[in-house]
Amino acid sequence: MTRTPTALVIGGTRFIGRHTVTEFREAGYEVYMLNRGTHENPFADADDVTHVTGDRTDRDALRDARDAADPDVVVDCVAYYPADVEAAVEVFADVDGYVYISSGSAYGREEIPKREGETPLCPCSDEQATDGSAETYGNRKAEGDRIVFEAAKRGVNAMSVRPCIVYGPYDYTERLDFWLDRVATYDRVLLPGDGDNVWHRAYVEDVARALRLVAERGDPGEAYNVGDRRLVTLREMVELIADVMDREIEIVAADGRELAAGDLEPDDYVLYREYPHVLDTCKLAALGWESTPLREAMERTVEEHRDSDRDGSEHDPGRDAEERVLGVLETM
Known part of the structure; x- marks a missing residue:
């Protein structure tokens, strides 16, 4: 009997996470969600989605979710600080694919287009790494990318996806x-x-599809831009x-x-x-990704x-x- 693949989505109830859960469900995965349960769960009645209550900043909660789900792949929608990524690449070191949602804001130089591996990333000081303001968002996301790259060198199947401004149904940012x-x-x-x-903007269902494709086909230690073609x-x-x-x-x-x-x-x-x-999306397209008209x-x-x-x-x-x-x- 063929085993049903399992995905763990850290987050999963609001915007990108909600569409990511749907994307994996439609691709035949059994899905687990880890979040605090502070927002309404749109999948409460779904037989193929299991909610694990926990705070992603608690390493024990990450371990509990790992043990409950035994995931093939993990998508991390709510890693906002470098420490979050450090914990995740340690806890999920043995999964087939850990995908960190970074941001186009991680790029530290204005050029057209911004390309993975070519355009420099933002620096991140110790102070910026723990600062929760909007001004340091790109710095923190860039540092998360660097942690992913270093983890891949140690054999962790960790990858990064960098969306630009995301839009679509259920966008709580308005x-x-x-x-x-x-x-x-x-x-x-x-x-x-x-x-x-x-x-540059990215339709949210296309972002969710990118996350799945990178989890399944991406190369460890690589980053992939995503935005409307x-x-x-x-x-x-x-x-x-x-x-x-x-x-x-x-x-x-x-x-x-x-x-x-x-x-x-x-x-x-x-x-x-x-x-x-503007983000170059050719690298993602090479995995078979296309954007919605x-x-x-x-x-x-x-x-x-x-x-x-x-x-x-x-x-x-x-x-x-x-x-x-x-x-x-x-x-x-």
């Missing part, structure tokens, strides 16, 4: 929800800059949202001087980035957004301020 709500609510949508800035500007993204929603909108771009009329700056807008952020990905994203109560309001620079900018632009 970054894209802000733009979805803008298009759904207003006939005139204000864009920062010229609207042509590029911040077709990049779009901010303007093109908003146009796609409008098309999927069947909305007729006017897109109005405003540079820094024009935004100042509403005491706004381009950086006040989520998913705006002055310098293009953009329209299809956006259709799924919009459908779930409409069923949710997310509106991205935490990212809102203020519609009253935008109206002042739009009023000034009308007189120019």
Whole structure:
């Protein structure tokens, strides 16, 4: 009798982890999840998903999950500090594949595109390694990568996946929800800059597929970028949202001087980035990975957004301020 393969997902209930559990289930795996149980479990009624309660920062909890699942592969969705990765590569040293979710933020130099093994990673000081601020996120992720690389030299089947900005159903960050709500609510949508800035994004189901493929086919000690194979500007993204929603909108771009009329700056807008952020995904594609067509990905994203109560309001620079900018632009 052929043994059913087992995957352990550290995390697993919210966004990337939730889609990763689904990806492994659909690929025929029995799935275990390790998390604290503080969020609703969408797989509570699934016969092929077992929840192990524990804190991933507790090494004993990692061991308990390992012993319960006897996993073939492990996907680590919530390793935010180097110490988390250090513990994981020790506890899961004997699995067929340990995959650490790093980030495109780990790259320490602005260049187009950013390539695995070529573009330098961010440094990470002892202070940054334990600092929980957003400013040190890339530093901490980069240090996790280096720990993975060193573990592979010791014979651990450890690999890294570096997503760029991830979007899709169940995105609790609400970054894209802000733009979805803008298009759904207003006939005139204000864009920062010229609207042509590029911040590489990755559809979440494609990220989950990448994690499985790397776990199954990746080379230990390697990192793999993941992002949409077709990049779009901010303007093109908003146009796609409008098309999927069947909305007729006017897109109005405003540079820094024009935004100042509403005491706004381009950086006040989520998913705006002055310098293009682009990841080379050829290495991942060589494993057989493909990305979902953009329209299809956006259709799924919009459908779930409409069923949710997310509106991205935490990212809102203020519609009253935008109206002042739009009023000034009308007189120019």
